[in-house]
Amino acid sequence: MGCNDDRFLDREPTDVLSDDQLWSDNSLILSLLADLYDRIPEYQSTQNWWNFADFDQAFGSSYSDYWRHKNNKWDYSEWTVAWYDYYTLIREVNLFIQKAGFYLNDNTIKARYIAEGRFIRAAIYFEMVKRVGGVPLITEPLSYDFSGDPSYLRTPRSKEHEIYDFVLNELDDILDDLPNDIEIKSRATQGLVLAMGCRVALYAGSIARYGVNTPEVTLVGGEVGIEVSKADTYYQKALLLAETLLDASKYGYSLYQENQEDLSANFADVFLKKANNREVLFVKDFKLQSGKTVNFTVENQPWSGAEDLEGGRMNPSLNLVQSFELLDNSFQTFQTKDAAGGYLFFDSPEKMFEGRDARLKGTVLVPGTKFKGKDLDIWAGYVLADGSVITGDTYGQRKVLPGRDVEEQVVGIDGPINGLEFSAQTGFYCRKYLDPATGSGQRGLKSEVWWIRYRLAEVYLNAAEAAFELGKVSIAAEYINVVRRRAGFTIDLSESDMSFDRIVHERKVELAFEGHLLWDMKRWRLAHKVWNGETVPLTNKPWKADEVSNRVYGLWPYKYYNPGDENDGKYLFKQVLPNEVTGCDYFRLGNYYSNISDDVLSKNPLLVKNPNQL
Template sequence: MKKEILYILCSAMLSGSLTSCDSWLGDTEPTDFLTSEQVWNDNSLIEGVLAELYNDVATNGNLDNDVNFSLIDDFMWCGLMNQDVESARNQMVEYSYDEFRYYDYQYIYKCNQAIESLATVSTKISDEEKALYTAEFRFLRAYAYFQMCIRMGGVPLVTETQEYTPGMDVTELQVPRSSEAEIYNFVYNECMDIEADLAGNNNVTNKSRANQWAALALASRSMLYAGSIAKYNLPEINQPLQPGVVGMTGEDPRPYYEKSFAASKRIIDEFANNTLQGISSPSADNFYNAICSKDNNSEVLWTKDYNASKFHTFSFANIAHSMNEDNDNGSDLCPTLQLVETYGEIKDKDASGNYIVYEKRGDIFSSIADVRLKGTCLVPDQEFKGKTLDIQAGVAIYQGNGTYELREGADPNSKFEVADGGDGGTLVGNDGPLSRATYTNTGFNLRKYVDSTIGSSARGQGSYIWYVYFRMGEIYLNAAEAGMELGGTYAEQALKYVNLVRQRAGLGANSWTAADLTIDNLLNERRRELALEDHRLWDLKRLRKADKLWNGVQSTTTMLYALYPYRIVGGPDNNKFIFDRKIAPRFKVPRNFRIGNYYTAFEQDALDKNPKLVQNPNM
């Protein structure tokens, strides 16, 4: 018999009880009981249940788990060097087949039970409130299915709580995998069915609860993913025992692209009024604020919010060393040279292979017009929090005829001592780079999501910057990609959309022509716009490019690169700077993404408990 109970853990948290034989559907033990009638007729308790589910929304990297971004984006792990972390990040031989697993039917069970309870038990809250709460639980369920699908492919689609009666045939509770297309279609249909009800949350402070635009954004993203996989899937990605559970084989990509474009266009027309925050005055600060500032924000659609009672330590962990406000800390994640170079050309040597000399360290970046570079990263000589990023790897001792001996040091803020044949000037900058924790190993530091508020990088205060799930920059690029794939008049609109994103980046109006509208160019535009927002891995996966880009062979795409400035000592350019590009010293093994990594393996326990599941291919 189904138990109509709810338990409190930190705040109201929905739970259910099932026997071990079907625990893949969700299995928790309740304590501190309240009856269903009490919970589902009390707004504060219902919202407490929602709060727990919002808190547990699935992501791969976020502000509470920064280390994972070093696996899935253009960032290197420069934090603690204990062997477990270092071997799993900078010395990882290959991505494991369980690396990105998310298979959470406890979460689904909680959503299902909430939806059913609101329909059958709630008699003392208004119909309007009931519709809004129900829409939120359905949205969270749809988002969970989307997150499972991008990792696992088709999963069992369970939309009702299941009752176990002692003695019953447990096989009745075992659900086979739906096709990947069925899961994507479910997500889309749910979003379109609930988006009007979610309009009741459109004015919620800091976008912390799902609103109408979040539902349309999920529709936009999920349909773009489905269309991409249907078009670009590889023939070897298939499960012959249950065709369709992975790979979208036989699906027509066009209807998916059409739905993605339509959902994106609605947001652009109705929410954004065909504009982007900061587009009238492109700058690094305005781009940073469009993502990180809550004040009068017209960019962000849905977030995980933080406040004084629930702050995060992302800024503590990622502030540049010289800018920290605590003990020895910072520089966990550092941008790579590959990311920096997507924003514009870095000229460290001329056509003959000779070093180019720069008056100041920051001059090498002066020709890059894309303001997103300095809105996302900190480069040498860039100011942040009232300080200047001091990056110098060592000195370049002039040898004559344009040649140099490069000499590095082991300590920050050190001098090239006269006793060692030096000139007494700086040897290593206050921010490194150094091959040790809390200093950049790439020559760059992170700006995006690092808080400029005084005290925010101290562990006791922390930061309240939100983590963005959906924002307008993505929506414009979703529409641009879908429109490009559809062609014709769609492509004309796509060009307009991507050019607005580029205009906000400081690249001017109409910087691309129709010839620039290619999938590779759009992929790089997403790379620049959406860095550190949990897109890079999934973009490479859905377009089936990850195994080619990260093929396990040492190259400029598999290794993480650094750019080190050296102060010239002697010769006609004394005290000026040259730059040396190299593999970041702590990064040892090329990224190796195998065909089998496109879909995460089901763990054996799940297969044992539900024999109707089939394992993913190439494992």
């Protein structure tokens, strides 16, 4: 008595869903789509704070991250495309688009899913072109015929501008198939498509315009580099898309301005408040107790108030802090000494940072302020009358001061102490994205603060930049002022105040720690000038776009100890280079377009190497 062979072997798998099953269930389609959204590549984000310490904006106060400040050049493979991962993802998206077209019947639903697939694909190609320039453009799922010779699947790299054009065309195409709904923040919407198109066109425009400054960074085939003649077209496109989106009556987005009492808290809330946030366009969202939470607050909470046995890792640099203007639109680096060379004394360390752009305290926790209602304790020790220093080498260490007979604290619980992780080794902690909710600093709970990929302030700055590059300077001033007014500036920038330096500077302070820095410096061709590898002191020209800034500096408060003196107990400051900073960031011309690995080049001989590399 045998069994029926065919029926025995031909069974439905119990652990894999078939296409028929998946595409007939809306929630299954959504979870497939969610996975694709989730895998859109990212460089700096709250899920990897350490990448913020790769440049001159932050110090990594963690034993395993000091190397970031000791490197003397970046490898050509830095920031490159994980080739096989990215193309696997593109294949899956291509399959998603193909199958959505095949299995779905309802035309509106079908159109939206296909548009979302194309959005994700465009986003991936944008991430690729930012990293390595033109790449092979694959828009169909490729299949191998098992003939023994797969070489027919080889595709050469497209020109750099062809990838940008592809992305822009795709976004134009899908606009009408997507909902116009301000409440949707983690899926593609019309607003998002306009915002992304604006950024993409701006990048292409500036590569065309500023690429002439680095003629070596081009390939004859156009895989790298965009002709300068295309610049205006891209800038016009960027401005047009921005202006469309900024029409509040149609899309309803506006800057977050709920807290007019405290503009710094308002700025911090842009990133924290999910309810009624009309500024945010696109996020990677997190939710408590869902398995998808973010560790940023655990990693970066001030040590003195830490809810767990870690924190304090990301320390914003003095380079960044001194970039925030005074409220009269002027720049001033921090003065620690008077004209005669004596220290300047402050009743509270916070006084040093008063009268500046509200975004400073919205982005950075400066000494003398609070987090979660607890005072920060950032001071590096006592300076005695003869200038000598008494300090400790553990958090809040106690010693006996001269002339006293009991031990007392001689250094802040938050440091700064050179080489001691979690202490504020630059004198600062990060505030942007740091979750003030109770429990957010516990490993077991973490935080549900979202990571914002697109928000309206950037669109304003994109519009300002595009207008400025097109010679429409008064329009540029108008847009930049919208963003600056929210930061507390009462005097608008005039047409004559506008300059390229202003554009660069505004993005630096508004968009710090939001993942823009590297791509901005690349497209302006400023990276090799600012991170030039030369050992130089901290700049005193923070307004200057091409000023060298390749090492992370700090500003440490000390208490003055001189019983009987009028300044006893007051604070003074010293500018320091943290001991762990021994190298200078060195961005070489070959870093503008990261390399494609020898392995990939060897498998597809149609691919050409990027310039200035080995």
